[in-house]
Amino acid sequence: MRRQSPALQPQPLPGAEMAARLGRRLGTARAALGLPSRRLAHPGARAQLQPEYDAVVIGAGHNGLVAAAYLQKSGVRTAVLERRHVLGGAAVTEEIIPGFKFSRASYLLSLLRPQIYKDLELQRHGLRLHPRDPYSFTPMLEARSPPRSLLLGHNVAETQRQIAQFSPRDAEVGEHRGGDTPHSWGPGLPVAPVPWVSGLSPPPGLVLGKQLPQSYQVLTAPISKVLDQWFESEPLKATLATDAVIGAMASPHTPGSGYVLLHHVMGELQGQQGAWAYVAGGMGALSHAIACAAAAHGAHIFTEKPVARVLVGANGAACGVALGDGTELRSRLVLSNASPQHTFLQLTPQEQLPPAFVRQVAQLDTRSPVTKINAAVARLPSFLAAPTPRNGRPLPHHQCSVHLNCEDMALLHQAFEDAGQGQPSARPVIELCIPSVLDPSLAPPGCHVVSLFTQYTPYTLAGGRPWGKQEREAYADRVFDCIEAYAPGFKASVVGRDVLTPPDLERVFGLPGGNIFHGAMSLDQLYFARPVPSYAGYRSPVPGLYLCGSGAHPGGGVMGAAGRNAAGVALQDFKQK
Ligand SMILES: Cc1cc2nc3c(=O)[nH]c(=O)nc-3n(C[C@H](O)[C@H](O)[C@H](O)COP(=O)(O)OP(=O)(O)OC[C@H]3O[C@@H](n4cnc5c(N)ncnc54)[C@H](O)[C@@H]3O)c2cc1C
Secondary structure (H helix, E strand, O other), rough: OOOOOEEEEOOOOOOHHHHEEEEHHHHHHHHHHHHEEEEEEEOOOOOOOEEEEEEEEOOOOOHHHHHHHHHHOOOOOOOEEEOOOOEEEEOOEEEEOOOOOEOOOOOOOOOOOHHHHOOOOOOOOOOEEEEEOOEEEOOOOOOOOOOOEEOOOOOOHHHHHHHOOOOOOHHHHHHHHOOHHHHHHHOOOOOOOOOHHOOOOOOOOOOOOOOOHHHHHHHHHHHHHHHHHOOOHHHHHHHHHHHHHHHOOOOOOOOHHHHHHHHHOOOEEEEEEEEOEOOOOHHHHHHHHHHHHHHOOOEEEEEOEEEEEEEOOOOOOOEEEEEEOEEEEEEEEEEOOOHHHHHHHHOOOHOOHHHHHHHHHHHOOOOOOOOOEEEEEEEOOOOOOOOOOOOOOOOOHHHHHHEOOOOOOOHHHHHHHHHOOOOOOOOOOOEEEHHOOOOHHHHHOOOOEEEEEOOOOOOEEEHEEOHHHHHHHHHHHHHHHHHHHHOOOOOEEEEEEEEEHHHHHHHHHHHHHHHHOOOOOHHHOHHHHOOOOOOOOOOOOOEEEEEEOOOOOOOOOOOOOHHHHHHHHHHHHHHHH
């Protein structure tokens, strides 16, 4: 039986006739696509749980799977224990509305370290990408007909023409920067990513190279200040600023917001710096490829195996885990892909941890502004600024990140301010993506999956009120109203929706506070201080217990770096035991 998510709030169809029509269409499409009526077996599913392994990984997020693959590849007998019924953590594909496969949490790939593709032979294990060009579309709400829009892509001349609509001067700035990658249009333009940001090595002992002075301002400044130095047109600045506040309870005017932008442009796909792509089959297909690599080396991977406790021996070192059903597994290494809070405040016996460490973990900033909405639609949105042709075929902008309520920086700041008052933004910042435009396998013919990454929504509403069904639906309606203003007819095209507020993200994915990165990517919680100062090198106060997820350096995003680094550190210790 397929699980029905408690957060899923299917929206009534626009009318009985439409419902009947779509029902027939979806039923046929399901059969035509051969969609499974039950859960797919995952790689390594046939393995039998053993009482003893060399290493146990708690959680099958992409980082846990990466860690397992590297460990097993090095000859360390490894088991991965995932509490959910699917692999991938926040990098997952779920068919939450029949016939529609959603990248339910993360939805775009760029940051995965190239070394990991290579080492784990992810292409051989089935990973396929759909790169996007153009990649960003910002339609305007304005009285003129048609309204203007800003389309950014890899074609330099065309992108300059687009920018020149709003500022000829900004188009020239781009030209002087070389302007051949999305990365080059950003404020980090003259700045190569700082090597220790990209995080394939653990942070301690790093040399601060020549690039540091150049990078320092981008890392520490409010992104608004950096962007103001480069550009003058508001739509361009606001579009670029979205990557600086994504997932952060921060305004473009918040110091340190520059870092988050840098984090989002330091990826590289198929040799193209800063490029982002959809994963064929959704983000879960990436996790699946990593799991295949791990299983091919011999790792055992299990779902629906929640870990209840880390076992600590008389010598004070980790010696295995206990599952929720009481089963105990012995292992010399325990790596936790769960958040630092869950790992150290819930799974680890508290008497094994220094009280100061426990306090620091308890005080981590996990505020998050994100509500993710996944919508199934019966047709492509048609934007006023670039209407869809009658034949319904996608236009280039449909493959982009569509930025809504993004006309100027003041809108972004106001959306943030609302959340500070305990209110979901009146005009939320919306990043709308339609991966099925490039990957039709995700939805029945003619239909699409729409990913809506929205902010700002507080974890708790004004007056300490929790989110209830009514608040959740009201917020989703507000987001849909906003989309309707840019793309009339959108609301009527919606077949179903899945709304994940910060508490839902916490409950479904185990993300503390709903924070998409396991903890804020603020300057005080990065590098040498992630998750806390003195324990930034993946080890913990309990020998043999390691953190291998995004709560560790270099943080969130589908990067795999934390998993790979942690495996390296654990392996060193294993060899010395
Ligand atoms: C809505 C949203 C959108 C995002 N968009 C993007 C994007 O487009 N691109 C991008 O690069 N990043 C994006 N991110 C961030 C990125 O997805 C995460 O930072 C990353 O996937 C985290 O990976 P991880 O392996 O470190 O942890 P997780 O994916 O959180 O995995 C941890 C795993 O541990 C399991 N677990 C926890 N406790 C236990 C236990 N006791 N026993 C067993 N298992 C346990 C969990 O179920 C989970 O599977 C997004 C995140 C969210 C939430």
